[in-house]
Amino acid sequence: MSSFPKILIITGAILIVAGLLWSVVGKFINLGRLPGDIVVEKENFKLYFPIVTCIVLSVGLSLVMYIIRLFTK
Incomplete structure (x- = not known):
């Protein structure tokens, strides 16, 4: 597998983890306000x-x- 698909997979995984963390931590930290x-x-x-x-x-x-x-x- 070339490096570009690996970068896309890693980026996608990071975004998924960040989204999950944001939804969990967002209940305790009011980051948008x-x-x-x-x-x-x-x-x-x-x-x-x-x-x-x-x-x-x-x-x-x-x-x-x-x-x-x-x-x-």
């Missing part, structure tokens, strides 16, 4: 921009990628 997320509610309009959630996820994923790179060298 952090202080600093922008919510604008009008009469017939609702805008939700999770800026702080995006920053937290970015920092977390950057740390995970850094740790993976440390072990792969």
Whole structure:
């Protein structure tokens, strides 16, 4: 098997595990409603921009990628 199908299988497995963790951990941690997320509610309009959630996820994923790179060298 070439490397591309392996990468797709691994990526799919990671996404499945992340989705399962998100559904379980999401009951305890309210990640989508952090202080600093922008919510604008009008009469017939609702805008939700999770800026702080995006920053937290970015920092977390950057740390995970850094740790993976440390072990792969």
